Amino acid sequence: LLFDFLITSFNGYRGASKFYSADKYAGFINKPNFSGKFGGFLNEFSSNVNIGPLGERLSVIKDCQYSKNIIFLGDSGVAGFEVNDNETFVSKINLKQCKYKGINFGVRGYNTHNVLGNYKRIKERINHDFVVYIVFPNDLAENVNVHPGLNNLIKKFGNVFDEVYYPPQLSKSENIYYNLRILFADNFYLSTKLLYLLEKRQMPNFVKKKDQKLNKQISKISKEEKNKMNNLIKKLSEETASSGKILYVAGYPCLEYKKCKTIELENYLKKLSDKKSLFKVISLSNDLYEKFNKKLLDPSIMKFSNDPHLSKFGHSIVSDYLIKYFKKNG
Numbered sequence: 001l002l003f004d005f006l007i008t009s010f011n012g013y014r015g016a017s018k019f020y021s022a023d024k025y026a027g028f029i030n031k032p033n034f035s036g037k038f039g040g041f042l043n044e045f046s047s048n049v050n051i052g053p054l055g056e057r058l059s060v061i062k063d064c065q066y067s068k069n070i071i072f073l074g075d076s077g078v079a080g081f082e083v084n085d086n087e088t089f090v091s092k093i094n095l096k097q098c099k100y101k102g103i104n105f106g107v108r109g110y111n112t113h114n115v116l117g118n119y120k121r122i123k124e125r126i127n128h129d130f131v132v133y134i135v136f137p138n139d140l141a142e143n144v145n146v147h148p149g150l151n152n153l154i155k156k157f158g159n160v161f162d163e164v165y166y167p168p169q170l171s172k173s174e175n176i177y178y179n180l181r182i183l184f185a186d187n188f189y190l191s192t193k194l195l196y197l198l199e200k201r202q203m204p205n206f207v208k209k210k211d212q213k214l215n216k217q218i219s220k221i222s223k224e225e226k227n228k229m230n231n232l233i234k235k236l237s238e239e240t241a242s243s244g245k246i247l248y249v250a251g252y253p254c255l256e257y258k259k260c261k262t263i264e265l266e267n268y269l270k271k272l273s274d275k276k277s278l279f280k281v282i283s284l285s286n287d288l289y290e291k292f293n294k295k296l297l298d299p300s301i302m303k304f305s306n307d308p309h310l311s312k313f314g315h316s317i318v319s320d321y322l323i324k325y326f327k328k329n330g
Contacts (some may be wrong), residue, residue, distance in 0.1 A: 001188060008189040015185025016108070017178075017191070019049065019081075020157055024165045026117035026121065028157035029055040030079070030107055038205055040111040042193045044304040045082040057104040060086040061094045066101035069127055070326075073115045074134040077252045079104025082309045089294030089310065092319035099134070100326055101159045109153045112232040113141035117160045119236060123243050130246040132322075133236065136320040137252065139259045143232060152178070163235075221264050229265070230272060237278040247278070253298045253318070254292075256308040263289055282325055284318070 014036035023029040030051045039045040050058040057079050062064050072090050080088035086095070090102035103126065105118060115133055146161040156178055156275040158167045170178065185192045222249075233249060240247040249269055251262025270281045291297040302314030310318065 001191065003178070004188045004190040007309070008187055011040070011189070013040050013186075013189040014038070015182050017156055017182050018150065018186055019108075020153065021055075022157040022168070023055075023117075025121040025160065026110075026114045026151060028107070028109070028114075029118065029121070029160040030057065031055070040189055040193065040286055042190075042197075044307055047082055047087075049081050050085055054125060055105070055107070055118075055205060057081075057088065057090075057106060058085050059088065059094055059102060059104050060091040062098060064098035066094075066098060068100045068129045068326075070100055070102045071119070071122070071126065071128045072102055072104050072106060072134065073131060074106045074252075075110035075115075075118060075136045075139065075273065076106065076108040076309060077135050077136045078104060079108050080106065080310065080315060081108060082304065082307065083312055084313060087312050087315055088215065089315040089319040089322065092316055093323055096319060097323055097327075100323070106134075107109075109151070111139045112229060112236070113143060113160050116236050116239065117163065119239055120163075123239065123245075128245065130248060131236075131240050132250065133233075134250050134252055134284070135229075135265060135318045137254075137262050138171060139222055140229060140261050140265065143228045144224055172182045191305065221261050221268070225261075226268060229269075231264070231330045233269065233272075234278060241278070248278065248280050248282050249273075250282035253285055253288045253299070253302065253308075255303040255314070259289070260285075280329075283324070284321060284325075288317075288321070 016038070018036060019031055019034060019038070020028045021031045032051060032053050032055050032221060034047055034051040038047050039314060043185065046203055050059050079088075085091060088104060090104040093100060093102045107114065107118065112119070112135070118174070119131065134268050146159070146166065155170055155174065156168060160166070218317045237247045251266045254260040254263060266281055266283055266286050272282075273281050288297065292299050297317070302311060302317055
């Protein structure tokens with residue numbers, strides 16, 4: 001334990017929940033002015049993560065005069081904790097040209113309720129010209145329930161649902177447990193990772209069979225998920241419009257399974273946007289999926305082998321796509 005404590009302290013590894021703080025608008029946000037190392041040498045990734053004063057993931061910029069500021073909203077797919085600050089697609093957008101400056105307000109664990117609350121929290125506090133919300137596939141299912149699975153984040157920090165804040169639901173014993181767990185994770189990385197690996201060994205066959213089944217089927221959006229997403233996107237577009245800004249929505253690329261919900265979501269939202277002109281759809285998921293099918297791009301190298309999040313290469317591909325889109329569409 002002493003060796004583990006020294007290794008953890010020297011390398012600066014931090015437990016995941018250490019990166020958050022509670023917020024009445026969004027449920028939880030990235031902890032302002034916080035820095036730590038995410039992952040570790042026993043993970044596929046080990047990255048340096050720095051958070052700014054408003055809870056934004058810090059992005060690298062060039063020494064030039066940007067004329068347009070873009071707020072990027074979403075969950076872990078946007079936050080990009082798996083890579084260093086200068087390797088996220090937001091940083092890469094900033095480094096590859098001098099017109100558009102991206103500001104990364106992605107937060108791990110978010111659904112659209114949290115995204116809406118987070119934008120309401122920051123919209124008057126930061127200068128921006130338009131907003132891009134990138135939807136992760138699991139957002140759709142999580143939007144439907146007020147406490148989706150009562151995960152540890154919600155238990156520890158609380159949540160928002162339909163713009164109502166629900167405070168943490170921790171008993172006294174749970175509060176002691178979670179604080180001890182965070183204390184242990186922050187100071188004993190090797191021991192925490194060992195416990196995690198032992199837990200994971202209990203269900204390898206179940207996870208493998210589940211992945212094989214998902215790969216064979218086409219993931220479909222339920223009617224309830226469509227209706228909920230429709231209402232939330234409408235509210236988000238109204239919030240951006242009230243600030244005189246334009247909302248863009250895109251689906252996260254289908255990197256893990258044959259076909260994911262964001263393909264259908266983009267098509268569905270495209271029909272809605274054509275009718276009401278409340279927001280615009282970026283066909284990120286559809287266009288990259290077409291490249292995957294034509295063997296022009298390999299999705300397996302855009303992500304980590306055992307993790308669905310973008311690798312360094314994946315972030316670079318997404319940044320190139322978005323730069324090309326905005327240059328074409330003004």
